[in-house]
Amino acid sequence: MKKSGRKEETIHSRLRSCRAHKNFIRWVVLGVFLLCAVCIVYPFSPRNEQPAGSVKMVVLLPGEIDDQSWNTGNYKGIMECRKALDVELRYEKNVSEADSEAMLRWYADKGYQFILAAGTQFEEPVSAVADEYPEVDFCIINGRESSGMNVCGVYPKEDEASHLAAVIAGNLTKSGTFGIIAGYPSEPMEELLDQYEKDVRSITKQRGFQKPEVFRAYANSWEDVQMGKDIADQMIAKGADLLFIYANKVGLGCIESAKENGAKVIGFSENQNQIDSDTVVASVEFDFGAIYKWTISQYLAGDLKGNKTYGIGIKEHIFKPLYSDAVPEEIRKKIEEEMRV
Missing domain, CATH: 1.20.5 (Single alpha-helices involved in coiled-coils or other helix-helix interfaces)
Known part of the structure; x- marks a missing residue:
């Protein structure tokens, strides 16, 4: 027992x-x-509200600031933000993808606390570097992915802006044939171009065009002006009377072609009307001043969080339609209605 x-x-x-x-x-x-x-x-370090002058910040730009497109807009926004918020916000232009990791590390090693990179092409380099610098915070402007406690993305809702461009183009075309020219294919680029194409097809059909046509091409470059001209020449030869361009310096060649061949252009991200208002009949400008002021203010207030992306658009008043005399009041009123939120 x-x-x-x-x-x-x-x-x-x-x-x-x-x-x-x-x-x-x-x-x-x-x-x-x-x-x-x-x-x-978990929110970014420093994770508390910061005095504006106490944080060293920098923006990496992928190209020259005179491209009359993405880089010009970002540069103007940085300057406006500097003045409005009285912050130390410098910029580094012409940062290639090949050099981006080294440049990110250089600024992190120099004690910069908030490093911004303007473009989706910086998503992978930022992800590769961020873990090495847990006390530094990173933000990708136009970033749709953010991987890391100290990484976020802030992007303009470009599909909203391309919808506005489509309303203008769809109501202006005389041939019902459109050309789209972009820099590189990417998921965000595809989304905004798909939105534009869907909308111009719908609008032109409502106007009585039976078979609207849309040609799309990528230059696989942001800098090759001649490539832009060659692509535009081909599209115009096929009947396109309106070109929609989002390709940085490549777009300058597209505008040159349109001018020579009597086609019209809808500019995007920057005010391209000022290049040639007889050719660029309208632009949907991004207010990068508003984008940077929103982003920096949120960061200084401790309200940005890692592993998160933030989309801002019409509701935040970051898009500005700009017109030449070729755009009648009727179309302008349609845009006003679209922008009421």
Whole structure:
């Protein structure tokens, strides 16, 4: 009997040990889950409200600031933000993808606390570098992906802007044939161009065009002006009377072609009307001053969070339609209606 009792005691001891082990595992799993949840939503370091002059910040730009497109707009926005918020916000122009990781590390090593990179092409370099500098915060302007506790993305809702461009183009065309010329294919680029194409097709059909045509091409460059001209020449030869361009310096060649061949252009991201208002009949300008002021203000207030992207658009008043005399009042009123939110 005593021997049997010892066996029962041993069995019960083992059962208790097993239960304790299971409970321990449950607590470990729960702890890991809670830690992950905190990591996902934890705000940026410094994570508290900061005096404007106490944070060193820089923006990396992928091209020259005279491209009359993405880089020009960002540069103007940086200058406006500097003045409005009285912040130390410098910029580094013409940062290639090949050099971007080294440039990110250089500024992080120099004590910059908030490093912004303007363009989706910087998403991978930022992800590669951010873990090495946990006390530095990174933001990708136009970024749709953010991987890391100290990485976020702020992007203009470009599909909203391309919809506005489509309303203008769809109501101006005389041939019902359109050309789209962009720099590089990417998911955000495809989304905004798909929106534009869908809308111009719909609008021209409502106007009585039976078979509207849309040609789309990528230059696979932001800088090759001659490539832009060659692509535009081909589209215009096929009947396109309106070109929609989002290609930085490549767009300058497209505008030159349109001018030579009597076609019209809808500019995008920057006020391209000023290049040649007889050819560029309208532009949907991005107010990069508003974009940078929103982003920097949110950061200084401690309200930006890692592992998160923020989309801003018509509601935040960051798009400005600009017209030449070729755009009648009727179309302008349609744009006003579209922008009421």
